[in-house]
Amino acid sequence: MSHLTKMSELTYYRGRVALAEILKALGIGHGDEVALQAFTCLAMPEGILATGAKPCWIDIEHGGVNMDPKSLEERLSDGVKAVVVQHTFGIPAQLDLLVEICERRGIPLIEDCCHTYASRFAGRLVGEFGVGAFYSFEWGKPLVAGIGGSAVLNDDALDQKVKSAYTGFVSPGKKSEAKIGVQYAGYSVLYSPKRFWMVRDIFQKLSSSGAVEGNYNPSGEIAADFGLRMASSCRKRLEKQIAKATIIEERARGIAEFYKASLVGSPVLKPVFVPELADPVYARFPLISAFKKEILDQARAHNIEIAEWYSTAVHPLGSADWKAIGLEPGSCPHAEQRASEIISLPINAKTNRFVTHRTVGFLSALVE
Ligand SMILES: *Cc1c(COP(=O)(O)O)cnc(C)c1O
Secondary structure: OOHHHHOOOEEEOOHHHHHHHHHHHOOOOOOOEEEEEOOEEOHHHHHHHOOOOEEEEEOEOOOOOOEOHHHHHHHOOOOEEEEEEEOHHHOOOOHHHHHHHHHHHOOOEEEEOOOOOOOEEOOEEOOOOOOEEEEEOEOOOOOOOEOOEEEEEOOHHHHHHHHHHHOOOEOOOHHHHHHHHHHHHHHHHHOOHHHHHHHHHHHHHHHHHOOOOOOOOOOOOOOHHHHEEOOHHHHHHHHHHHHOHHHHHHHHHHHHHHHHHHHOOOOOOEOOOOOOOEEOOOOEEEEEOOOHHHHHHHHHHOOOOOEOOOOOOEEOEOHHHHHHHOOOOOOOHHHHHHHHHEEEEEOOOOOOHHHHHHHHHHHHHHOO
16 A cells, blocks of 8 residues: 555644654553654644653754754653654755664654655665654644644554554534534635735634634643544545646646746845755755844735745744743743744645745835
Protein backbone atom coordinates (compact mmCIF):
# COMPACT_ATOMS: atom_id res chain seq x y z
CA MET A 1 0.00 0.00 0.00
CA SER A 2 1.34 3.45 -0.87
CA HIS A 3 2.14 6.00 1.79
CA LEU A 4 -0.58 8.27 0.42
CA THR A 5 -3.25 5.56 0.70
CA LYS A 6 -2.19 4.83 4.28
CA MET A 7 -2.77 8.48 5.17
CA SER A 8 -6.51 7.94 5.43
CA GLU A 9 -6.33 4.75 7.52
CA LEU A 10 -5.57 5.86 11.07
CA THR A 11 -7.40 9.17 11.26
CA TYR A 12 -7.69 11.17 14.47
CA TYR A 13 -9.44 14.27 15.71
CA ARG A 14 -6.24 16.23 15.09
CA GLY A 15 -2.64 15.75 14.03
CA ARG A 16 -1.41 16.15 17.60
CA VAL A 17 -3.54 13.17 18.65
CA ALA A 18 -1.79 11.06 16.00
CA LEU A 19 1.58 12.15 17.44
CA ALA A 20 0.49 11.20 20.97
CA GLU A 21 -0.61 7.76 19.72
CA ILE A 22 2.75 7.10 18.02
CA LEU A 23 4.58 8.12 21.22
CA LYS A 24 2.35 5.90 23.38
CA ALA A 25 2.90 2.94 21.08
CA LEU A 26 6.64 3.48 21.59
CA GLY A 27 6.02 3.13 25.32
CA ILE A 28 6.70 6.80 26.01
CA GLY A 29 5.05 8.51 28.98
CA HIS A 30 5.74 9.92 32.45
CA GLY A 31 9.41 10.47 33.18
CA ASP A 32 10.39 10.49 29.50
CA GLU A 33 11.39 13.35 27.23
CA VAL A 34 10.65 13.90 23.55
CA ALA A 35 12.95 16.12 21.48
CA LEU A 36 11.37 18.60 19.08
CA GLN A 37 12.33 21.86 17.48
CA ALA A 38 11.39 25.31 18.71
CA PHE A 39 9.85 27.37 15.87
CA THR A 40 6.69 25.29 15.94
CA CYS A 41 3.13 25.61 17.20
CA LEU A 42 1.56 24.82 20.54
CA ALA A 43 -0.08 21.68 19.11
CA MET A 44 3.29 19.94 19.31
CA PRO A 45 4.01 20.28 23.04
CA GLU A 46 0.28 19.57 23.59
CA GLY A 47 0.67 16.20 21.86
CA ILE A 48 3.77 15.35 23.89
CA LEU A 49 2.37 16.52 27.24
CA ALA A 50 -0.80 14.47 26.61
CA THR A 51 1.31 11.30 26.98
CA GLY A 52 2.81 12.48 30.28
CA ALA A 53 6.24 13.04 28.69
CA LYS A 54 8.05 16.38 28.60
CA PRO A 55 9.40 18.34 25.61
CA CYS A 56 13.17 18.65 25.13
CA TRP A 57 13.63 21.76 22.98
CA ILE A 58 16.12 21.80 20.09
CA ASP A 59 17.10 24.94 18.16
CA ILE A 60 16.70 25.35 14.38
CA GLU A 61 19.26 25.86 11.64
CA HIS A 62 21.06 29.14 11.07
CA GLY A 63 18.98 30.80 8.35
CA GLY A 64 16.61 27.82 8.19
CA VAL A 65 13.30 26.68 9.68
CA ASN A 66 14.07 23.07 10.63
CA MET A 67 15.87 21.21 13.42
CA ASP A 68 19.60 21.93 13.61
CA PRO A 69 21.45 18.59 13.72
CA LYS A 70 24.25 20.15 15.82
CA SER A 71 21.78 21.42 18.40
CA LEU A 72 20.12 17.97 18.53
CA GLU A 73 23.46 16.24 19.09
CA GLU A 74 24.33 18.64 21.94
CA ARG A 75 20.99 18.43 23.72
CA LEU A 76 20.15 14.72 23.52
CA SER A 77 20.23 13.16 26.98
CA ASP A 78 19.42 9.64 28.19
CA GLY A 79 15.94 10.83 29.13
CA VAL A 80 15.05 11.53 25.49
CA LYS A 81 13.07 8.56 24.13
CA ALA A 82 12.02 9.95 20.72
CA VAL A 83 12.89 12.76 18.31
CA VAL A 84 10.18 14.53 16.30
CA VAL A 85 11.52 16.02 13.06
CA GLN A 86 9.33 18.74 11.52
CA HIS A 87 9.47 19.63 7.81
CA THR A 88 8.49 23.25 8.22
CA PHE A 89 6.57 24.88 5.33
CA GLY A 90 7.24 21.63 3.45
CA ILE A 91 11.02 22.07 3.40
CA PRO A 92 12.55 18.71 4.31
CA ALA A 93 14.81 18.78 7.37
CA GLN A 94 18.42 17.55 7.02
CA LEU A 95 17.30 13.94 7.24
CA ASP A 96 20.70 12.45 6.34
CA LEU A 97 22.27 13.93 9.47
CA LEU A 98 19.24 13.65 11.75
CA VAL A 99 18.61 9.98 10.89
CA GLU A 100 22.29 9.21 11.46
CA ILE A 101 22.27 10.82 14.93
CA CYS A 102 19.08 9.00 15.97
CA GLU A 103 20.34 5.63 14.68
CA ARG A 104 23.69 6.02 16.43
CA ARG A 105 21.96 6.86 19.72
CA GLY A 106 19.23 4.23 19.27
CA ILE A 107 16.40 6.77 19.51
CA PRO A 108 13.29 6.45 17.29
CA LEU A 109 12.66 9.31 14.86
CA ILE A 110 9.12 10.47 14.07
CA GLU A 111 8.39 12.84 11.18
CA ASP A 112 5.99 15.76 11.49
CA CYS A 113 4.60 15.88 7.94
CA CYS A 114 1.78 18.31 8.72
CA HIS A 115 3.15 20.74 6.12
CA THR A 116 3.85 18.23 3.38
CA TYR A 117 2.83 14.84 2.06
CA ALA A 118 4.90 15.15 -1.12
CA SER A 119 8.35 16.63 -0.43
CA ARG A 120 11.35 14.43 -1.05
CA PHE A 121 14.80 14.16 0.43
CA ALA A 122 17.53 12.42 -1.57
CA GLY A 123 14.78 11.15 -3.89
CA ARG A 124 12.74 9.55 -1.12
CA LEU A 125 9.34 10.68 0.16
CA VAL A 126 9.31 12.41 3.56
CA GLY A 127 7.38 10.35 6.09
CA GLU A 128 9.32 7.22 5.10
CA PHE A 129 12.49 8.02 7.05
CA GLY A 130 11.44 7.40 10.64
CA VAL A 131 9.42 4.78 12.56
CA GLY A 132 6.32 6.76 11.68
CA ALA A 133 4.90 10.08 10.58
CA PHE A 134 1.84 12.17 11.31
CA TYR A 135 -0.23 14.58 9.21
CA SER A 136 -2.80 17.33 9.73
CA PHE A 137 -5.63 18.27 7.37
CA GLU A 138 -7.04 21.48 8.74
CA TRP A 139 -7.35 24.80 6.91
CA GLY A 140 -3.88 25.98 6.04
CA LYS A 141 -2.37 22.53 5.41
CA PRO A 142 -1.69 21.14 1.91
CA LEU A 143 -4.66 18.73 1.97
CA VAL A 144 -7.67 20.40 3.58
CA ALA A 145 -10.38 18.20 5.11
CA GLY A 146 -11.63 20.45 7.93
CA ILE A 147 -10.16 19.32 11.23
CA GLY A 148 -8.18 16.13 11.62
CA GLY A 149 -4.92 14.30 11.34
CA SER A 150 -3.52 10.86 10.73
CA ALA A 151 -0.64 8.55 11.55
CA VAL A 152 1.36 6.32 9.19
CA LEU A 153 3.70 3.76 10.71
CA ASN A 154 6.72 2.34 8.89
CA ASP A 155 7.37 -0.33 11.49
CA ASP A 156 5.04 -3.36 11.51
CA ALA A 157 5.08 -4.00 15.26
CA LEU A 158 4.39 -0.32 15.96
CA ASP A 159 1.64 -0.32 13.32
CA GLN A 160 -0.09 -3.22 15.10
CA LYS A 161 0.12 -1.42 18.45
CA VAL A 162 -1.31 1.84 17.11
CA LYS A 163 -4.08 -0.07 15.30
CA SER A 164 -5.10 -2.00 18.37
CA ALA A 165 -5.26 1.21 20.46
CA TYR A 166 -7.32 2.79 17.65
CA THR A 167 -10.23 0.42 18.32
CA GLY A 168 -10.77 2.33 21.58
CA PHE A 169 -11.16 5.66 19.77
CA VAL A 170 -14.66 7.05 19.27
CA SER A 171 -16.27 9.50 16.84
CA PRO A 172 -16.48 13.13 18.04
CA GLY A 173 -20.29 12.89 18.26
CA LYS A 174 -23.16 14.52 16.38
CA LYS A 175 -22.85 17.97 17.95
CA SER A 176 -19.14 18.24 17.26
CA GLU A 177 -19.56 16.84 13.73
CA ALA A 178 -22.20 19.49 13.03
CA LYS A 179 -20.02 22.29 14.39
CA ILE A 180 -17.06 21.19 12.28
CA GLY A 181 -19.35 20.90 9.22
CA VAL A 182 -20.66 24.45 9.64
CA GLN A 183 -17.14 25.69 10.23
CA TYR A 184 -15.85 24.02 7.07
CA ALA A 185 -18.72 25.41 4.98
CA GLY A 186 -18.21 28.91 6.41
CA TYR A 187 -14.51 28.77 5.73
CA SER A 188 -14.93 27.51 2.16
CA VAL A 189 -17.38 30.29 1.32
CA LEU A 190 -15.64 33.13 3.14
CA TYR A 191 -11.96 32.49 2.67
CA SER A 192 -9.98 33.80 -0.25
CA PRO A 193 -6.50 35.30 -0.11
CA LYS A 194 -8.08 38.76 -0.51
CA ARG A 195 -10.26 38.18 2.55
CA PHE A 196 -7.47 36.53 4.58
CA TRP A 197 -7.22 39.25 7.23
CA MET A 198 -10.99 39.54 7.65
CA VAL A 199 -11.49 35.77 7.98
CA ARG A 200 -8.56 35.58 10.40
CA ASP A 201 -10.11 38.26 12.66
CA ILE A 202 -13.53 36.57 12.59
CA PHE A 203 -11.99 33.17 13.36
CA GLN A 204 -10.03 34.55 16.30
CA LYS A 205 -13.15 36.19 17.78
CA LEU A 206 -15.31 33.09 17.31
CA SER A 207 -12.72 30.68 18.70
CA SER A 208 -12.07 32.78 21.81
CA SER A 209 -15.84 32.70 22.44
CA GLY A 210 -15.97 28.93 21.89
CA ALA A 211 -18.36 29.21 18.90
CA VAL A 212 -15.87 27.43 16.63
CA GLU A 213 -13.13 24.90 17.25
CA GLY A 214 -9.97 26.95 17.77
CA ASN A 215 -6.49 25.64 17.04
CA TYR A 216 -5.39 25.41 20.64
CA ASN A 217 -7.01 24.50 23.91
CA PRO A 218 -7.02 27.76 25.85
CA SER A 219 -7.64 26.30 29.30
CA GLY A 220 -5.25 23.39 29.02
CA GLU A 221 -8.05 20.77 29.21
CA ILE A 222 -6.45 18.57 26.61
CA ALA A 223 -7.75 15.14 27.60
CA ALA A 224 -11.05 15.03 25.65
CA ASP A 225 -9.67 15.39 22.10
CA PHE A 226 -7.10 12.67 22.71
CA GLY A 227 -9.61 9.81 22.54
CA LEU A 228 -11.36 10.94 19.36
CA ARG A 229 -11.29 9.92 15.73
CA MET A 230 -11.60 12.34 12.85
CA ALA A 231 -15.14 13.56 12.12
CA SER A 232 -16.68 11.37 9.39
CA SER A 233 -17.43 14.33 7.08
CA CYS A 234 -13.76 15.36 7.26
CA ARG A 235 -12.66 11.83 6.55
CA LYS A 236 -14.72 11.74 3.37
CA ARG A 237 -13.20 15.02 2.25
CA LEU A 238 -9.74 13.68 3.05
CA GLU A 239 -10.26 10.72 0.72
CA LYS A 240 -11.26 13.10 -2.08
CA GLN A 241 -8.22 15.28 -1.41
CA ILE A 242 -5.94 12.26 -1.47
CA ALA A 243 -7.38 11.27 -4.85
CA LYS A 244 -6.34 14.73 -6.12
CA ALA A 245 -2.96 14.75 -4.38
CA THR A 246 -0.85 14.76 -7.54
CA ILE A 247 -2.75 17.70 -9.04
CA ILE A 248 -2.49 19.61 -5.76
CA GLU A 249 1.25 18.91 -5.66
CA GLU A 250 1.79 20.12 -9.24
CA ARG A 251 -0.11 23.35 -8.55
CA ALA A 252 1.88 23.97 -5.37
CA ARG A 253 5.15 23.45 -7.23
CA GLY A 254 4.12 25.93 -9.93
CA ILE A 255 3.09 28.64 -7.47
CA ALA A 256 6.30 28.28 -5.44
CA GLU A 257 8.40 28.49 -8.62
CA PHE A 258 6.64 31.71 -9.56
CA TYR A 259 7.21 33.29 -6.13
CA LYS A 260 10.85 32.19 -6.13
CA ALA A 261 11.61 33.50 -9.62
CA SER A 262 9.76 36.79 -9.05
CA LEU A 263 11.28 37.68 -5.70
CA VAL A 264 14.87 36.60 -6.16
CA GLY A 265 17.30 39.43 -5.54
CA SER A 266 14.93 41.56 -3.44
CA PRO A 267 16.97 43.71 -1.05
CA VAL A 268 14.43 43.29 1.79
CA LEU A 269 13.47 39.63 1.36
CA LYS A 270 15.83 36.70 1.88
CA PRO A 271 15.22 33.05 0.98
CA VAL A 272 15.03 30.40 3.69
CA PHE A 273 17.79 27.75 3.80
CA VAL A 274 16.89 24.58 1.87
CA PRO A 275 19.19 21.52 2.16
CA GLU A 276 20.90 20.52 -1.08
CA LEU A 277 19.28 17.06 -1.14
CA ALA A 278 15.81 18.47 -0.50
CA ASP A 279 13.02 18.68 -3.09
CA PRO A 280 10.38 20.72 -1.24
CA VAL A 281 6.68 20.90 -2.05
CA TYR A 282 5.71 23.99 -0.10
CA ALA A 283 2.64 24.43 2.11
CA ARG A 284 3.31 28.17 2.02
CA PHE A 285 6.26 30.03 0.57
CA PRO A 286 8.43 31.44 3.37
CA LEU A 287 10.71 34.45 3.22
CA ILE A 288 12.90 36.19 5.77
CA SER A 289 12.71 39.95 6.27
CA ALA A 290 14.01 42.40 8.84
CA PHE A 291 10.82 44.37 8.11
CA LYS A 292 8.30 41.72 9.15
CA LYS A 293 6.10 44.03 11.17
CA GLU A 294 5.99 46.74 8.51
CA ILE A 295 5.22 44.20 5.77
CA LEU A 296 2.37 42.65 7.78
CA ASP A 297 0.86 46.07 8.57
CA GLN A 298 1.01 47.05 4.91
CA ALA A 299 -0.36 43.68 3.78
CA ARG A 300 -3.34 44.06 6.10
CA ALA A 301 -4.00 47.57 4.83
CA HIS A 302 -3.90 46.33 1.21
CA ASN A 303 -5.77 43.04 1.78
CA ILE A 304 -2.82 40.91 0.75
CA GLU A 305 -2.49 37.50 2.35
CA ILE A 306 0.82 37.28 4.15
CA ALA A 307 0.92 35.09 7.23
CA GLU A 308 3.03 35.65 10.32
CA TRP A 309 3.46 32.10 11.55
CA TYR A 310 5.22 31.33 13.49
CA SER A 311 4.81 34.55 15.46
CA THR A 312 6.85 33.20 18.39
CA ALA A 313 9.15 30.23 18.96
CA VAL A 314 6.05 28.23 20.01
CA HIS A 315 3.15 29.92 18.22
CA PRO A 316 1.05 31.60 19.55
CA LEU A 317 2.55 31.54 23.08
CA GLY A 318 4.48 34.61 24.23
CA SER A 319 7.67 33.93 26.19
CA ALA A 320 5.87 34.71 29.48
CA ASP A 321 3.90 31.46 28.98
CA TRP A 322 6.78 29.19 27.98
CA LYS A 323 7.29 27.86 31.50
CA ALA A 324 4.30 25.55 31.12
CA ILE A 325 5.91 23.90 28.10
CA GLY A 326 9.42 23.85 29.59
CA LEU A 327 11.02 26.25 27.12
CA GLU A 328 13.65 28.55 28.58
CA PRO A 329 13.68 31.99 26.88
CA GLY A 330 17.00 32.47 25.08
CA SER A 331 17.71 28.73 24.85
CA CYS A 332 16.70 28.52 21.16
CA PRO A 333 18.01 31.81 19.76
CA HIS A 334 17.64 30.89 16.07
CA ALA A 335 13.98 29.95 16.60
CA GLU A 336 13.26 33.22 18.38
CA GLN A 337 15.10 35.17 15.69
CA ARG A 338 13.25 33.40 12.85
CA ALA A 339 9.87 34.08 14.50
CA SER A 340 10.71 37.80 14.46
CA GLU A 341 11.54 37.83 10.73
CA ILE A 342 9.51 35.13 8.94
CA ILE A 343 6.63 35.85 6.58
CA SER A 344 4.87 33.43 4.23
CA LEU A 345 2.85 33.62 1.05
CA PRO A 346 -0.25 31.54 0.26
CA ILE A 347 -0.21 28.31 -1.75
CA ASN A 348 -3.67 26.75 -1.83
CA ALA A 349 -6.69 26.01 -4.03
CA LYS A 350 -7.70 29.68 -4.07
CA THR A 351 -4.24 31.01 -4.90
CA ASN A 352 -4.82 31.75 -8.58
CA ARG A 353 -2.67 33.75 -10.99
CA PHE A 354 -4.39 36.97 -10.04
CA VAL A 355 -3.46 36.40 -6.38
CA THR A 356 0.16 35.42 -7.02
CA HIS A 357 0.72 38.41 -9.31
CA ARG A 358 -0.91 40.81 -6.86
CA THR A 359 1.17 39.40 -3.98
CA VAL A 360 4.41 39.65 -5.91
CA GLY A 361 3.49 43.16 -7.10
CA PHE A 362 2.87 44.22 -3.51
CA LEU A 363 6.20 42.82 -2.29
CA SER A 364 8.17 44.28 -5.19
CA ALA A 365 6.68 47.73 -4.56
CA LEU A 366 7.86 47.60 -0.93
CA VAL A 367 11.44 47.79 -2.11
CA GLU A 368 11.17 51.33 -3.40
C1 LIG B 1 -0.89 21.88 12.12
C2 LIG B 1 0.36 21.34 12.68
C3 LIG B 1 0.38 20.40 13.73
C4 LIG B 1 -0.82 19.93 14.47
O1 LIG B 1 -1.92 19.70 13.76
P1 LIG B 1 -3.35 19.64 14.47
O2 LIG B 1 -4.17 18.88 13.49
O3 LIG B 1 -3.80 21.06 14.64
O4 LIG B 1 -3.19 18.96 15.78
C5 LIG B 1 1.60 19.91 14.13
N1 LIG B 1 2.74 20.29 13.56
C6 LIG B 1 2.76 21.20 12.57
C7 LIG B 1 4.08 21.59 11.98
C8 LIG B 1 1.58 21.75 12.11
O5 LIG B 1 1.61 22.67 11.13
